[in-house]
Amino acid sequence: MHTTDSAAVTRVQTTRLAVRGATLGGTSPLPAYRPVRAMTTTSLSPDAPTAMRERVERGHLHTPLPYGVQSDYDRGDHQLDLPAITLDNGIVRATVLPGLGGRVWSLRDLGADRELLLTPERLRFAGFALTDAWFAGGIEWNLGTTGHATTTCRPMHAAIVDSPTGQAVRLWEWERTRDLILTVDLALGGDRLLASTRVINPDAEAKPLYYWTNIAVPETEQTRVLTPATHAWRTSYSGSLDLVPVPQPDGPTDISYPVASAASADYFFEVAEQTGRSITAVEPDGAGFAQTSTDELRGRKLFLWGNAAGGRRWQRWLVDDQPYAEIQAGVCATQLEHDLIEGSSERSWTESFGATTLEPRVVAGDFAEAASAAAAAVADVAPIDALDAWHRRWLADYAGQTPKTGLHTGSGWGQVELALRGQSSPDGVRFPVVEDDSRAAAGLLAGESVDEPLLPLISCRWQQAVEHAPVGWWRSYALGVGAHLAGDTARAREHYRTSIDLHPTAVALRGLAVLTDDLDEAARLYSQARELDPSTRGLLTEQVELLLEAHRATDALEVIDSAASGLRDHGRTRLLRARALHEVGRDAEAAEQLIDLEVPDLAEGDRAIGDLWRQVRPDSPVPAHLDFSMTGD
Structure with a gap:
């Protein structure tokens, strides 16, 4: 496996990202008494199994509090100077934005001189997230509930840690709607970016668990998204969750070509029983991008904008003339569901991201054969046994290590929440005092008004x-x-x-x-x-x-x-x-x-x-x- 055999040394550096775009603005002082975005899916197919129905009923949040709403961004074209962190081993280079949810802004295949992700030329916000502001592009970590995370446009703590292949970057933050701790260790192994994630429940009570990784990939007229599946759960803006055949849910249209679909829709592929689940976006010449993971992430999804006027307008609104699709992975089969994380426990997994290559004739062929070939290609560069071994080694020897050189500071709420509980930081994270709104809450604990x-x-x-x-x-x-x-x-x-x-x-x-x-x-x-x-x-x-x-x-x-x-x-x-x-x-x-x-x-x-x-x-x-x-x- 390329991830553990490579002798390439990873260099971690802090830098600045110069990009044009919008300014985020402040946070509203007005508490949101209801969700910022109403659920668009209101009914489930009769085909939905009992366990799925139970997970759909579980864990709905009726407010984004204690987070404030971020809705005062603009549509400007300002020259922005954003804090960034790069990981570079001479084979691939990842650029991370710790001030914006730890988003992986760019993943570049240096040998092929090819950007593997959708990297917007301009930073644009829109009202897609649980607290409003969200932007398209890169790889995003979503913990909380259905939707783009409360942390997606907020800072995360970041520091250098060790990994099985050398230096890595640890991102972490306290997610306040669920009172869960999210840590993501980013490491380079050969030509792969590896993200090893822990979700820690510091409390004795079990809690709903929602987690999805969201990856934006460039979309051309012939981009094809492949994962071995015969059916998918589809949500669209008609309001229902339905089980449909893939790749042709509605007649001749093949939705494995995202641009072919008429309307915007989510397709949650039925892959939960597979081992070594993966999803690939590939071009006609065979060059593609693939994600795979250890078994904990059971869901795989394609979101497509479709070719209707509204979907195309939305893409231009978000990223100008850079069409994209989203491929995703999560703990449940669909994003309507919440799993459970037991009290005083944690859940963890490792994901692998990187380039993949198929023969052009295979890309253009029968969906089932192309999807099988794509899965085999991913398994060749990131075998599930090797990924499992990496994850076990990381979990045993590295996940709990104290962060080293600090690279970025997130919020002060982790420190205050631990003080409220009379707890110290779990192994692997440290929550410092930060001069933000958490200081008023710290004063409250000290008996101050x-x-x-x-x-x-x-x-x-x-x-x-x-x-x-x-x-x-x-x-x-x-x-x-x-x-x-x-x-x-x-x-x-x-x-x-x-x-x-x-x-x-x-x-x-x-x-x-x-x-x-x-x-x-x-x-x-x-x-x-x-x-x-x-x-x-x-x-x-x-x-x-x-x-x-x-x-x-x-x-x-x-x-x-x-x-x-x-x-x-x-x-x-x-x-x-x-x-x-x-x-x-x-x-x-x-x-x-x-x-x-x-x-x-x-x-x-x-x-x-x-x-x-x-x-x-x-x-x-x-x-x-x-x-x-x-x-x-």
């Missing part, structure tokens, strides 16, 4: 700590949010009002507004909140949406027009203004607002722009640059 708008801490452990905190506006506000999320609206209102009496804040007034059934009263509360905080865009958005719901479009226009120019000119606000103009019968002006509209925080599956265009211009087709439909219609 919180006097800043720290996002509420909602776990049972933290709610107990908040109960014993000194009396103050934040304590009552945080208890109000906890009761709000628990469905105890009477107690939530009481806590919010107590907080306001102690010290009026926009966040507590907004909490009351969200709980108020009287739309006029809610509008009054939002108005008061925005007097205290006129600069948070989310407050303006919610206030205007409420006024439109109350059929007060004229008032909505007045609120928008009185806002500061930076808020008024934002794409989301302009979309709301177009809605309000339509409601008062000013469709020509609404169309003018829409025609050159860019909404930076546009969300996956969001048809608001196209639907509004159809209302204001019913006799005119939706312009291509405004068509983000994911269903092919």
Whole structure:
């Protein structure tokens, strides 16, 4: 196996990545009382087995708290200078972005001078993640629940560690929605990038486990995605999970060629019973990219954008003219499911990523034969027995070693969460004190009051700590949010009002507004909140949406027009203004607002722009640059 036989020495270096693109912006102070993105899959096929149904029912999160929403990124073309880490052994070079979730931005085959991943020429964000901001490209690590991880646009700790082939890079962070610790050791073995992952449960109780690795690969007209399977579970934007034959689920169209599909869809291949599972994306000349893993990662998936106008528009929105598909691997068969991680335990696996080569005639041949040949080619360069041996050796001798030279700093929340529990860091990680919002929580544990708008801490452990905190506006506000999320609206209102009496804040007034059934009263509360905080865009958005719901479009226009120019000119606000103009019968002006509209925080599956265009211009087709439909219609 190339991974252990190679004598190539890996060099790990910190560097900077110069790239043009968007700025991320800050985190909203407004707690999200519901998921940022609603689930698009709402029904399961009768073919779904009982165990799958049980895993689908398990573990849904109803809020991304304690994380804040990241929605204030722009669509700019700034010159960015991002912290990066490179691993280079003269055969392959990996570039990692520790400040953006530890994303592997690039994996380059140096001998062939070929980039193996989709590496965007511009960094663009969109509303795809559990806390909104997400960007396409590279290899992404997703721990938490269905969707792109809360950590995907947040910093991770990084340090040099040893591996069976020399220096490696360890990435780690405390994932706060689940209170699980994620570590990923990146090493080079010959022509492979190896990612050895641990998920650690520091608590005595079992927890839902969701994990998927997401890999973006370049897509041409003839890119083919191959894995040995006869069926797949398909989710599309029609709302159902269905078992379909592959590669031809709907007649003659062969979805192993991603560009051939009409609509965007996920295909979760039925491969759980296989040994040495792999998935390959390959070009007609036989050059390809492959992923394989030890047995713990049972799922394999293809996400394709399809060739409909909306899917193509989304690709251009995210990566300009760089079409791509996603191949993925996860702990369950589909991304609707959650497995279990037992209390005070860990789960681990190793993945292998790298180039592969097939004969061109095989690539173009029968799907089953091509998929079998691809799996054999992967097994030749990364045999499962050798990968298992690597994993066992790494787990026994390297996974628990103390990180050496620090390369990047993540959040301070791991240190504070361990202090809350009276625990020390598990073997293999260290959580330092970091001067971020975790310092206010550390003060809370020390018996101090919180006097800043720290996002509420909602776990049972933290709610107990908040109960014993000194009396103050934040304590009552945080208890109000906890009761709000628990469905105890009477107690939530009481806590919010107590907080306001102690010290009026926009966040507590907004909490009351969200709980108020009287739309006029809610509008009054939002108005008061925005007097205290006129600069948070989310407050303006919610206030205007409420006024439109109350059929007060004229008032909505007045609120928008009185806002500061930076808020008024934002794409989301302009979309709301177009809605309000339509409601008062000013469709020509609404169309003018829409025609050159860019909404930076546009969300996956969001048809608001196209639907509004159809209302204001019913006799005119939706312009291509405004068509983000994911269903092919």
